[in-house]
Amino acid sequence: MNLERRCLQIKQNFFEQQNSVIYVARWSFLGITTGVIVGLGVSIFLKLLAWSIAVWSEVWYYYFFLPIILFFVSWLVGLLAPHPGGSNKVIEVLHQPNGKLQLADIPVKIAATIVTIAAGGSAGKEGPAAHIGATLASSWAKMLRLQDADWRKVVTCGLSAGFACVFGTPVAGAVFGVEVLFVGKILYNRLYPAFLAGMVGYYVCYVMGIPYFSLPVRVEPNGYLIVQAIFLGVLCGLISIFFIKTVNWCRQFFAFLPLPAAVKGMVGGGMLILIGYFISPLYLGLGLELLETSITGIFVAPNAFFWKTLATGITLGCGGIGGIITPVIIVGAAAGNLFGQLVGSLNLSVYAVIGLAALLAGAVNTPLAAVIMAAELFGSDVIPYTAISCLISYVISGHRSVYPSQIIFASKRTCLCEDEGKPVGYVGRAAATAASPSKDKLLAGSYLREENTMEIKQ
Incomplete structure (x- = not known):
């Protein structure tokens, strides 16, 4: 036997x-x-x-x-x-x-x-x-x-x-x-x-010859920087909420305009001209010049994060086509640069890198990817401080995201457990549709069960 x-x-x-x-x-x-x-x-x-x-x-x-x-x-x-x-x-x-x-x-x-x-x-x-x-x-x-x-x-x-x-x-x-x-x-x-x-x-x-930006950032071990990373994480969490809400408000504004879609594009284009001409063209297009300025340690305007956020919301709200992650990391880098100015640092690059990753973590709910991205682009020295800011920003932003189709599998805080199984976009409008939550929640819950079953079988 x-x-x-x-x-x-x-x-x-x-x-x-x-x-x-x-x-x-x-x-x-x-x-x-x-x-x-x-x-x-x-x-x-x-x-x-x-x-x-x-x-x-x-x-x-x-x-x-x-x-x-x-x-x-x-x-x-x-x-x-x-x-x-x-x-x-x-x-x-x-x-x-x-x-x-x-x-x-x-x-x-x-x-x-x-x-x-x-x-x-x-x-x-x-x-x-x-x-x-x-x-x-x-x-x-x-x-x-x-x-x-x-x-x-x-x-x-x-x-x-x-x-x-x-x-x-x-x-x-x-x-x-x-x-x-x-x-x-x-x-x-x-x-x-x-x-x-x-x-x-x-x-x-x-x-194929695609160029990529990278800049090794040196960081000396510093206990004071740990405390600053905590505060920067809180700031980026709040700015990520501002970014998400601004983009959503712009979309709602153009959706309620009683105009054909193509005409809404013209209205949005006029608004962007005002930003480019009277404020700065740095906030238009991809904005890579603003990103490089922030990362290389040059002072950027204190309100740069605001104007880039507004320009992005107008562009995507009026019918423009494009992604949202690049504006997120540019706003984060500008916010980190501003924080470095406020604390009187001579090495603004470190704060810009931390802000870049932290805003990505808060606005997109991907803290691990944000930390790894910072490490791949700027070196391993930034990992401990970036991780602190990313995790704090992730918690501060709550159940919000630039991607409303994300499903909340596990709530960020105990008091938000009722959101589990719902798409993020549904949670954002829950107050207005509290009487009929079942359809979205059941669809999300069904997929979660299927996904878990699939993982067990494999």
């Missing part, structure tokens, strides 16, 4: 190891191939965007054309691709058992994003890149005829690779893809293929 039992145990161990090897080989193939496909697609998008910005920025007062450009963008998107895009759309689809991404929307969204940003619209390139990556990954999964659970994994790989390709942060990209779907939960069963996809996608973009 003992011999039989021993043989049965050996047989079971053999099959277990065999299945593990097959699993690793299978997801290595899917992760690598997805990374190659996404890297090629995103690199083409980034090259087109960089060329358009370089050409259009040579035009005298280029942002004066924003009303016409945003009129055209709103009309074109409404006509050919009315479905919402960007990272929030990907998150929404990944919370649906049979959701699909439309490949036909990609050319229109790419063109609209390039035109919006090149003309001076305040938006980022990571949202469209993540959408491109996830959509290409979805098409690849469809070609391979994968089951729904595996299809969602491949789409997550595309999301991670898109993020990694934009910022040149493969590890942060992988963690972002598995952390951004839920508040309070990380899908570890998707981490390995997501990391492979992010790493390969980043390498493909590097070979």
